[in-house]
Amino acid sequence: MSLFYFLAFLSIFFAVMVILTKNPVHSVLYLVITFFTFTVHYILLNAQFLAVVNFIVYMGAIMVLFLFVLMLLNLNKESEPMKSVLVKVIGVIAGMCLLVTVAGSMRVIEISNPLVLKNPDIGLVENLGKVLFNEFLLPFELSSILLLTAMIGAVLLAKKEPNKS
Amino acid sequence: METIVQNIQAVPINHYILFSSIIFSIGVIGVLIRRNVIIIMMSVELMLNAVNLLLAAFSVYHGDASGQVFVFFIMALAAAEVAVGLAIIVMVYRNTRSIDINTLNKLKW
Numbered sequence: 001m002s003l004f005y006f007l008a009f010l011s012i013f014f015a016v017m018v019i020l021t022k023n024p025v026h027s028v029l030y031l032v033i034t035f036f037t038f039t040v041h042y043i044l045l046n047a048q049f050l051a052v053v054n055f056i057v058y059m060g061a062i063m064v065l066f067l068f069v070l071m072l073l074n075l076n077k078e079s080e081p082m083k084s085v086l087v088k089v090i091g092v093i094a095g096m097c098l099l100v101t102v103a104g105s106m107r108v109i110e111i112s113n114p115l116v117l118k119n120p121d122i123g124l125v126e127n128l129g130k131v132l133f134n135e136f137l138l139p140f141e142l143s144s145i146l147l148l149t150a151m152i153g154a155v156l157l158a159k160k161e162p163n164k165s
Numbered sequence: 166m167e168t169i170v171q172n173i174q175a176v177p178i179n180h181y182i183l184f185s186s187i188i189f190s191i192g193v194i195g196v197l198i199r200r201n202v203i204i205i206m207m208s209v210e211l212m213l214n215a216v217n218l219l220l221a222a223f224s225v226y227h228g229d230a231s232g233q234v235f236v237f238f239i240m241a242l243a244a245a246e247v248a249v250g251l252a253i254i255v256m257v258y259r260n261t262r263s264i265d266i267n268t269l270n271k272l273k274w
Contacts, residue, residue, distance in 0.1 A: 004176045008184045015188055015211055019195035024203060031207050038214055045225045050236055054217075057240050062210065062247050069251045070203060073258050091197030099190035106182055122230050123221075131230040132237070143241045150245030157252035 004044060011037040024070050032063050047123030181222040188215035202254050202264045206247065213243050 014034040021027050035058045042051035121127065132140060188211060195208030217236045224232025254264060261268050 004180070008180075011184070012187055012191070015191045018211065019191060019199060019204070019208060024201060027204055027207065031210070034211070035214065038218060041218055042221060045221055047221050047225060047233055050217075050221055050233055053237065053240060057244055058210075058214070062244060065247055065251055066203065066207065069255060072255065073203075073264065088198045092194055094197055095190045095194030098193055099186055102186040102190070103183060106179065106186070122225060122228060123233055128230055128233055128237075132234050135231070136234050136238075139238060143238055146245055147241060150248045154248040154252040157249070158255050 004041075007037055007040055007044070011041070025067070028063060028066050028070060031066075032059055035059050035063070042123075045123065046121070049123055049125045049128045178222060178226050181219060185215040185219040185222075188212075188218075200265050200267060202257070202266055203251075205266070206250050206254075210243060210247070213239060 011034055014030050014037065017030045018027050018034060021030060035054065039051050039054045039059070042048075042054055192208045192210075192212035192215065195211065196205050199205055199208070217239055220232045220236050220239075224230065224236075257269065258264055
């Protein structure tokens, strides 16, 4: 039980560090640690498939993409634009208002009893694959088209325009 | 395996909701207070991850696998979003030599 609270503390701490560090590269590295704690959360929830996918997609693919773009743009601490203190304070107040609203709306929900899991191995690859390829077959195929479109769009966007130079 | 299942049962779902709200709010604050486009996109990723974890928690608590399939789709969507978004950022950097969002005021009314 205390493992969840320890992990939650670690996640929140590293998530705060992501938005507070000045150096963008450090920010990306803190985000990697945050995603790793999320992976451990998935393991704790007995959702092995999501844990593996989270590990591969977020920590493997997306973070490498972020780091690659950061290195490509050659940014560092000196060129990092910072907002004024007033905007920061207003942003923090707005975010805290959102948190209070969400947490306050939670209070009308009654405290849930720790329930008995109906199906403990629901997150295994076998069960999830059956659901994915039976009920969600059409969205699965559509997401492949979405990924293809995103890939073509990214290549077209990042290509240099030949008539400019 | 048994210890993991007992672990989940000891944590009520309210705590997962609160934890996800906190992470989501940190993402919102990050979008509001930073001017670096890449860090703003990373804050968006943080928000997506908070929602993912909450979906997975609800799915596990209700014994319904649909929530975890939704998480899978959200991850595919996030990958597509990051690919296109980073390509746009590279284009913006090539044209303006900066990734400060305050220089991107061409769409201002």
